Structures are given as C-alpha cells and as structure tokens.
Amino acid sequence: MEVKLFSTVSGTVVPIESVADPAFAEKMMGDGLAVRPALTRQAVVSPAEAVVSNVSRTGHAVVLSVAGRFEVLIHIGIDTVNLQGDGFTAKVKNGDRVTVGQDLIEVDFGQVSHKAPSVDVITIITNLEPGDSLTKTARTQVTPKDELFTVIGGDISLSAADCEGEEISSAPVTVLNAVGIHARPALVISQIAAKYPYVRLKKGPKEVNAKSIAALMGLNAGYNDQVVIVARGPKAQEAIDEITAAIKSGLGEAVKTTAGPKKEVVTDFSHTVELKAVVASPGFVAGKIHQAKAAALDFKEKADDAAEELVIFNDSLLLSEIRLKRNIAEAEEKKQKARAEIFQAHVGILKDEEIVETARRLIAEGLSAAAAWRAAVDENAKPLENIDNPVLKERLLDFRDVERLMLLYILGLDDEAVDLPDGAILATRELAPSDLTRYRNVAGYLVAEGSATSHASIMVRNMGIPALAAAGESVLHIPEGLNIILDAGGGRAIINPAPERLEQMKLKQRQLEEIHRRNVEKTKEPAVTVDGLAIAVKGNISNAEEARRADELGAEGVGLFRTEFMFMGGTTPPEAETHRLLYQEILDAMPGGGPITFRLLDVGGDKPISYMEGLAGEENPIMGLRGVRNYPVNLEIIREQIRGLLRLTPLSRVKIMIPMVGELSEYLWVKSLLEEEKANLGVSENVELGVMVEVPSLALTAASIGRESAFFSIGTNDLSQYTLAMDRGNANLAAKLNNLHPAILKLIRMTAEGGQASGIVTAVCGAMASELISVPMLVGLGVTELSTAMNSIPDVKALIRVLDAGKCREAAAKAMNMTSAEEVEALVRREFGEHLPS
Numbered sequence: 021m022e023v024k025l026f027s028t029v030s031g032t033v034v035p036i037e038s039v040a041d042p043a044f045a046e047k048m049m050g051d052g053l054a055v056r057p058a059l060t061r062q063a064v065v066s067p068a069e070a071v072v073s074n075v076s077r078t079g080h081a082v083v084l085s086v087a088g089r090f091e092v093l094i095h096i097g098i099d100t101v102n103l104q105g106d107g108f109t110a111k112v113k114n115g116d117r118v119t120v121g122q123d124l125i126e127v128d129f130g131q132v133s134h135k136a137p138s139v140d141v142i143t144i145i146t147n148l149e150p151g152d153s154l155t156k157t158a159r160t161q162v163t164p165k166d167e168l169f170t171v172i173g174g175d176i177s178l179s180a181a182d183c184e185g186e187e188i189s190s191a192p193v194t195v196l197n198a199v200g201i202h203a204r205p206a207l208v209i210s211q212i213a214a215k216y217p218y219v220r221l222k223k224g225p226k227e228v229n230a231k232s233i234a235a236l237m238g239l240n241a242g243y244n245d246q247v248v249i250v251a252r253g254p255k256a257q258e259a260i261d262e263i264t265a266a267i268k269s270g271l272g273e274a275v276k277t278t279a280g281p282k283k284e285v286v287t288d289f290s291h292t293v294e295l296k297a298v299v300a301s302p303g304f305v306a307g308k309i310h311q312a313k314a315a316a317l318d319f320k321e322k323a324d325d326a327a328e329e330l331v332i333f334n335d336s337l338l339l340s341e342i343r344l345k346r347n348i349a350e351a352e353e354k355k356q357k358a359r360a361e362i363f364q365a366h367v368g369i370l371k372d373e374e375i376v377e378t379a380r381r382l383i384a385e386g387l388s389a390a391a392a393w394r395a396a397v398d399e400n401a402k403p404l405e406n407i408d409n410p411v412l413k414e415r416l417l418d419f420r421d422v423e424r425l426m427l428l429y430i431l432g433l434d435d436e437a438v439d440l441p442d443g444a445i446l447a448t449r450e451l452a453p454s455d456l457t458r459y460r461n462v463a464g465y466l467v468a469e470g471s472a473t474s475h476a477s478i479m480v481r482n483m484g485i486p487a488l489a490a491a492g493e494s495v496l497h498i499p500e501g502l503n504i505i506l507d508a509g510g511g512r513a514i515i516n517p518a519p520e521r522l523e524q525m526k527l528k529q530r531q532l533e534e535i536h537r538r539n540v541e542k543t544k545e546p547a548v549t550v551d552g553l554a555i556a557v558k559g560n561i562s563n564a565e566e567a568r569r570a571d572e573l574g575a576e577g578v579g580l581f582r583t584e585f586m587f588m589g590g591t592t593p594p595e596a597e598t599h600r601l602l603y604q605e606i607l608d609a610m611p612g613g614g615p616i617t618f619r620l621l622d623v624g625g626d627k628p629i630s631y632m633e634g635l636a637g638e639e640n641p642i643m644g645l646r647g648v649r650n651y652p653v654n655l656e657i658i659r660e661q662i663r664g665l666l667r668l669t670p671l672s673r674v675k676i677m678i679p680m681v682g683e684l685s686e687y688l689w690v691k692s693l694l695e696e697e698k699a700n701l702g703v704s705e706n707v708e709l710g711v712m713v714e715v716p717s718l719a720l721t722a723a724s725i726g727r728e729s730a731f732f733s734i735g736t737n738d739l740s741q742y743t744l745a746m747d748r749g750n751a752n753l754a755a756k757l758n759n760l761h762p763a764i765l766k767l768i769r770m771t772a773e774g775g776q777a778s779g780i781v782t783a784v785c786g787a788m789a790s791e792l793i794s795v796p797m798l799v800g801l802g803v804t805e806l807s808t809a810m811n812s813i814p815d816v817k818a819l820i821r822v823l824d825a826g827k828c829r830e831a832a833a834k835a836m837n838m839t840s841a842e843e844v845e846a847l848v849r850r851e852f853g854e855h856l857p858s
C-alpha cells in the first residue's frame with residue numbers, strides 16, 4: 021500500500037530531527053517532516069484524503085486516519101497547547117471526511133509565534149511498522165500542492181483476514197519470574213503481542229488480552245504458575261513460539277524486596293527524633309523538610325456532550341504521551357537508563373488498549389473524560405490491590421502516576437512543577453517517578469513507604485540524590501520547614517536535631533566539601549605514601565560518561581567496568597559488535613587514562629538478565645548461578661562478549677576480569693575460551709585475564725591461582741557478604757556488615773600474599789576501596805591498587821599521600837589478632853585518626 025502525503029502549509033521544510041522538542045526530534049512520536057510557515061496567516065490543510073480522528077479542543081493538533089492504515093498527527097507548533105486555542109480556528113470536526121488540501125485549522129501564526137517557542141507544523145505518522153518505508157521530499161520550500169513524503173506500508177499491516185482462522189493454544193508454560201508477571205515482564209509480553217493481530221494469555225479459567233499490560237498484571241500469574249498462550253491468524257504459531265520463548269527465558273528481572281520492620285508512629289517532633297530507614301540512595305545532606313502535597317483533583321462525574329469529552333480525552337492522551345517521551349529523552353540524554361525504561365513502561369500503561377478502550381466506552385455512556393479515565397484505570401489496576409505480592413503492589417504506583425498525569429491534562433491543570441528552595445528534603449508517603457520531575461531542586465528524599473527496589477528509588481540512585489525509603493508513617497507528621505539531617509548512607513534521618521548538632525553536621529558537610537574541593541585540585545598527582553609506596557587509584561564506572569568524569573577526577577584507569585549494567589534492560593543478547601562499540605566508547609573517553617578492566621558479565625544473584633538461561637526461579641540466587649558459574653549454560657553469550665573485547669583498540673589497554681570465580685578450574689576454562697577466540701580472530705597480542713576475589717574459597721587458595729591469573733581484584737561487597745553470611749541488600753543487617761571485620765581482613769591478606777608470591781597486582785574494587793577508614797588497613801595488608809567510586813578518587817589519593825605504609829603494615833598485623841570490626845575501627849582511629857574525617 022502506497023500513500024502520498026502533501027504539505028499542510030506553505031513554507032520551508034524542516035527535518036524532523038531539527039524540531040525544538042525531543043519528543044518529536046528523536047522520533048519518539050513517529051517519523052515525518054515539519055514545515056516552517058511562510059505566511060503569518062494561513063490554514064493548515066489536509067495532507068491526504070482522510071477521516072478526522074481527533075481535533076484537539078485547543079485546535080493545535082489534528083489526528084487523521086489515512087487509508088484505514090496510517091495515523092497521521094499534525095501538530096502545530098511546540099507547547100501551543102498552553103495557548104488554550106488562541107490563534108487557532110478549527111474548520112473540521114471529529115468523524116469528518118476530508119480531501120487533500122481541505123482546510124483543517126486556520127492559524128494566526130503571527131500571534132502564535134509571540135507566545136510559543138516554535139510554530140513549525142509537524143506532520144508525522146505515528147503508527148509506522150517495521151516493514152514500512154518512508155521517502156521524504158528533497159525540496160526545501162513547499163506549498164500544499166507539493167508532496168511532503170510517500171509512505172509504503174509493509175506486509176505487517178493487518179487485514180481482517182489476519183484475525184480470522186482457527187484459534188490455537190500453546191502447551192502450558194511455567195512463569196519463572198521470582199515475582200511473577202509484574203509490570204516489566206508484562207511490558208515485554210505486550211510488546212511482542214503488539215506485532216500480532218490476536219494474542220491472549222490464560223491462567224486457569226481467566227483469559228486476558230496479551231497486548232494489555234494492565235490485563236496481564238491482573239492475571240496475577242505468580243512464580244511457578246502455568247499460563248497458556250492463545251492466538252489466531254496466519255502467524256498464530258509464530259506468536260505462540262515467540263511468547264513461549266520469552267516467558268521461558270524470564271521476561272526481565274526478578275525483584276528483591278526489602279520490607280522494613282513495622283514502625284511505631286511518631287507525631288511529636290518538638291524534640292530530636294531519629295528514624296531508621298532503608299537506604300534507597302546513599303549520601304549525606306542537612307536541610308529542611310518539605311512535605312509533598314498533591315492537590316486533590318475534583319471533577320464532575322457526568323458530561324452532557326460525549327463528543328466533546330472524547331476530544332478532551334484524545335487530546336490529553338496525546339499530551340501525556342508527548343510529556344512522557346520528553347521525560348524519556350531527558351533521561352536518555354543524562355544516560356539514566358533505568359529512569360528512561362520506567363517512563364517507557366508508563367507509555368505502555370498510557371496506551372494500554374484495555375484501559376483506553378474502556379475509557380472511550382464509558383465516555384460514550386455519558387461519563388466525563390476524567391471520570392471515565394479514572395474508572396478505566398481502576399478497573400484494570402484494582403486486581404493488583406488484592407494481590408498478596410508486595411512487588412506487584414508497588415507497581416500500582418506506576419498506574420496511579422499515569423492516571424494522575426492524564427487527569428491533569430484532562431482538567432486543563434498545570435502539571436504542578438514545584439521549585440523548592442535550596443536544601444529541601446522532600447517528605448512523602450510514596451515517591452512516584454513523576455514526582456522526580458515535578459519537584460525540582462530536591463536535595464534529598466525521605467519516603468514513608470516504598471523500598472530500595474521501587475522504580476522511583478532506582479531512578480533516584482541514577483540521579484545520585486540521597487534518599488531513604490520505608491521510613492514509616494512518622495515521615496508524614498514532620499512539620500513543614502523543620503531541620504533534618506538525612507544520613508542516607510547510614511540508613512537514618514535525624515529530625516529536629518539540637519541546634520549544636522545541626523551546626524556540627526552542617527559544618528561537617530561544609531568541611532567535607534571544602535576538603536574534597538582541595539583534593540580535587542591535586543587529584544592528578546600520583547598517590548604515593550610518605551615512605552614511597554605507590555598505590556594506583558582507579559575508578560569504578562558503568563558507562564562512557566562516567567569514564568570521562570573519572571578521567572577528570574584523576575583516575576589512573578578503570579579498575580572495574582561493570583559491563584552487565586549496559587545490558588540489564590534488554591531482551592536479546594548483545595552481539596560482539598554491540599559489545600565492541602560500547603566498550604570502544606569507554607576507551608576513547610579516557611584517551612590517556614591507562615588500562616580499563618572490563619569485567620565479563622556478572623549476571624545472576626541480584627542482577628538477573630531476561631535472556632540468560634538458568635537464572636529464573638532459583639531459590640537462593642545469591643548462592644546460585646552467578647557470574648562465571650552461568651557461562652557454561654550461556655556459552656555463546658559470553659563468547660560474543662569476549663569476541664567484542666578482542667576487537668578493541670588499542671588492545672594493550674584492555675584487561676579482562678572474571679567475576680565470582682571460586683576455584684582454579686573456572687579460571688582455566690575461561691582462559692581456554694579466550695585463547696580459542698584469539699586464535700579464531702588471529703589476535704596474537706597478550707590480553708591480561710584476571711580474577712575477582714569475592715568468594716572465600718578463592719581467597720583461601722589464592723597462592724595457587726596467582727600462578728595462573730594475571731591479577732587479583734578483590735570484590736569486597738561480595739567477599740564480606742559470603743564471609744559474614746549477611747545479605748548485602750538486607751537493610752536490617754546493613755550496620756553489621758562491616759568490611760573491617762578481622763575475618764575479611766585475613767582473607768584480603770591471604771590474597772595479597774598469594775599475589776605477591778607470584779608477582780601479580782592485588783587490587784580492591786569493592787566498596788571498601790572507597791571507605792577512607794579502610795584505606796590504611798588495605799595498604800597495610802599489601803593491596804597496591806584501589807578502584808573507587810568516582811567521587812572518592814581525589815579523597816582516597818589525598819589520604820594515601822599522608823600515610824606511612826610501614827605504620828599501616830604494623831596496624832594490619834595487630835588487627836589480625838582482633839575479634840570484631842569495632843575493635844579494628846578503634847585501632848584505625850587511634851593510629852590514623854588525624855588524617856580521617858570524624
């Protein structure tokens with residue numbers, strides 16, 4: 021099917037990529053062209069024979085249905101919805117049939133141009149399918165007589181015949197996700213289902229539309245439940261096979277909850293109150309409480325004019341979509357991948373067929389657009405409220421968030437951006453993803469409910485703002501403007517501290533900032549102890565942006581690049597070329613920055629990836645197929661990664677590190693894979709292959725492994741959790757999980773001695789390397805390389821420059837005879853306290 025679309029106005033052609041709004045420029049809404057109008061007053065005309073699907077009530081946008089196949093959006097200007105119709109006169113109404121060149125909207129572009137950032141008339145096709153092709157005009161000037169573009173519909177277009185035919189069902193498929201089909205797995209299924217005309221999912225007698233995230237979630241399919249896929253049409257078997265494979269491979273991540281203990285509610289804050297909470301995003305800040313208040317949204321239930329309500333509804337749907345896509349673009353620009361994915365899931369909810377169609381039906385039955393939308397969301401989200409699964413329940417918040425966004429547009433309310441004064445700590449019952457854009461200039465978050473795994477927590481961590489979750493009802497009783505010290509790293513909030521304590525804390529914050537500033541100035545200087553021992557200080561990173569920043573902060577290379585973070589959200593395994601491209605960007609971002617240690621995929625445990633086999637449904641994933649242990653069942657995936665790494669240039673800067681190695685044989689096996697791939701690619705250069713030491717068995721046998729491995733890098737995050745048998749993600753154990761425990765120090769010493777015996781470097785890349793209090797011990801134990809969190813690089817380097825390695829060794833020897841971390845901490849403070857922050 022071929023369709024020609026003509027220009028909607030006379031003017032200059034503007035590539036879609038140059039439109040002043042990322043939702044359009046990045047083609048998130050669809051592909052097409054814009055035209056900058058030449059005349060100050062002219063009508064925007066129809067680009068094709070079409071049926072008018074929706075004329076915006078403010079006249080700034082029209083949606084046309086062309087040839088029953090393409091949805092064409094004509095959007096006049098940017099942010100023109102705010103003009104509330106000023107300058108626009110609609111000449112058509114919904115349902116009208118229009119011909120090419122027929123007036124749609126008369127526009128006073130002169131008037132509009134004074135009030136809007138752009139008057140470009142954007143014409144895009146919003147429902148292009150993968151097989152469709154679009155050819156755009158080469159002209160620079162056009163009139164409505166000129167063709168703007170031609171679109172050819174590929175074979176994906178659906179005819180009525182596609183939906184006909186016998187219904188076929190899959191064999192029962194077991195849901196392997198630890199928390200069942202929650203929002204993200206539902207999104208994966210709905211995206212696959214969208215490619216086929218008719219796909220449904222069944223659990224027991226209940227059957228739902230597989231294109232609807234809400235319906236899929238409402239199916240309440242939990243871990244180990246069986247579901248059946250039902251499809252129709254010529255591609256029914258293909259749909260069944262694809263969805264079956266997706267479910268079998270896990271559909272996304274399993275999520276761990278960290279529920280806080282039941283807490284007593286404090287209402288009297290006339291004295292100092294300390295609240296314990298779950299660390300959602302670490303950091304330290306002193307400020308003043310700002311209570312989040314979401315205005316109640318009032319609206320009428322019934323409406324007189326269903327047609328007008330439908331226009332309002334359709335309009336709001338479009339505006340909400342543009343808003344979410346802007347949020348996605350902004351998150352992507354800041355490399356906040358997790359944040360972008362969550363907004364993507366919100367688009368899925370917004371465009372959920374079941375919800376949208378229910379709302380349209382209710383409008384036709386006489387409800388107002390607002391009441392219909394709320395009822396439709398309720399109908400689809402309500403089943404989640406009764407599910408006894410805290411993770412699924414938390415996803416309800418995503419529904420409520422999208423519900424509110426739509427309601428604000430329907431009611432014509434501003435989207436309530438709130439600019440907070442400097443140092444404001446936002447106190448709120450729940451933190452929804454949209455709150456993160458609504459409240460600006462937030463210094464920290466104190467959240468009554470939620471968990472470290474909620475979508476908002478993931479996003480806040482991404483943004484690097486301190487936050488506490490699950491702090492309890494008390495949060496909501498804190499008076500506005502009260503002083504608070506948010507010690508998010510320590511899992512506590514100190515409310516209404518005594519003036520002296522607050523001053524002390526503020527002073528501490530200022531001093532730390534000042535010391536840090538001075539350390540940054542000197543950060544390019546090497547880190548050598550006063551008695552001449554050089555320690556290499558490197559950065560831990562997970563993307564190119566962080567590589568650049570680490571370089572600026574004086575990193576002598578990268579000691580840990582967590583490659584798996586680049587692939588957490590995907591649904592298909594990356595190919596060698598994808599690995600190469602992403603990693604080359606990292607190398608190029610640090611041109612003079614020394615070697616980069618790429619850790620092979622460390623998947624499993626708390627970091628599942630949907631397409632990796634063997635992970636879903638593990639009873640104890642932290643003790644399961646983590647890291648190197650799952651490579652044998654995902655052999656091709658790991659080979660592709662190695663191939664990608666071997667194609668990097670210069671290879672001399674590339675080091676490869678294997679996670680979760682427990683014994684020599686695992687190292688030798690990966691080494692043999694590396695050698696095979698080198699031979700296949702004709703690579704003769706030496707590429708260092710080392711091991712992470714994070715399983716106690718490896719530390720205990722370090723001497724023999726050191727003879728083979730190119731280096732040791734101790735992952736203290738895991739080494740301490742396995743040594744002390746304390747889950748590193750458990751908020752109730754966080755205070756006890758102390759890296760200075762003598763048992764951990766002994767394992768580090770064994771590793772360093774094993775390394776020294778074989779002449780290889782022993783590094784630390786776990787969080788312990790960033791803890792200033794631990795640095796004297798690490799130096800004393802024989803560690804000669806520290807890879808730290810980016811912001812810690814200048815401070816760790818500065819500390820090393822004032823340490824005496826001989827004294828560190830003496831202190832480490834004493835620690836070997838101690839029995840608790842507290843004792844070691846006291847020793848370090850006694851011996852090195854003058855160099856450490858109090």
Ligand code: PEP
Pocket residue numbers: 580582622714734735736737738739785786787
């Ligand atoms: C560690 O375990 O210390 C480590 C660096 O690896 P990760 O934190 O990624 O598990």
Ligand code: MG
Pocket residue numbers: 679714735737738
């Ligand atoms: Mg680890």
